[in-house]
Amino acid sequence: MTIVTDSTTVSLLSLALDATAMRQQAIAQNIANVNTPGYQRVGVSFESRVEALRQRLGDGAAPALANLAPYRPQLESSDSPVSLDMEMASLSENTLHHQVLLKLLNKHYALLGSAINEGKK
Secondary structure, three states, X not given: OOOOOOOHHHHHHHHHHHHHXXXXXXXXXXXXXXXXXXXXXXXXXXXXXXXHHHHHHHHOXXXXXXXXXXXOOEEEEOOOOOOHHHHHHHHHHHHHHHHHHHHHHHHHHHHHHHHXXXXXX
């Protein structure tokens, strides 16, 4: 028996985890190039995309992960200089976000497992 869990929750958590993974790469790139002359800081555009998705979901639509391509996180460059202290703070914050998202996903699947196991009794 195969269980498909293409829910809004899983789709959104997947997008958010993609964003934290991409942000981790961007921060690592910024730290590696902190002393490179002319280097432009890189960041990840995701929060504004989530807001657009939230507005679209206002009508109760539950998108499948495949339909969320326009809302995926993207790298963006900025004109701001790279500050090692700020990048390290961003790294810590991003790590915390990633851990919280993983705990939420784990809790979601635990609830699904509980519902399945209770149905067997």
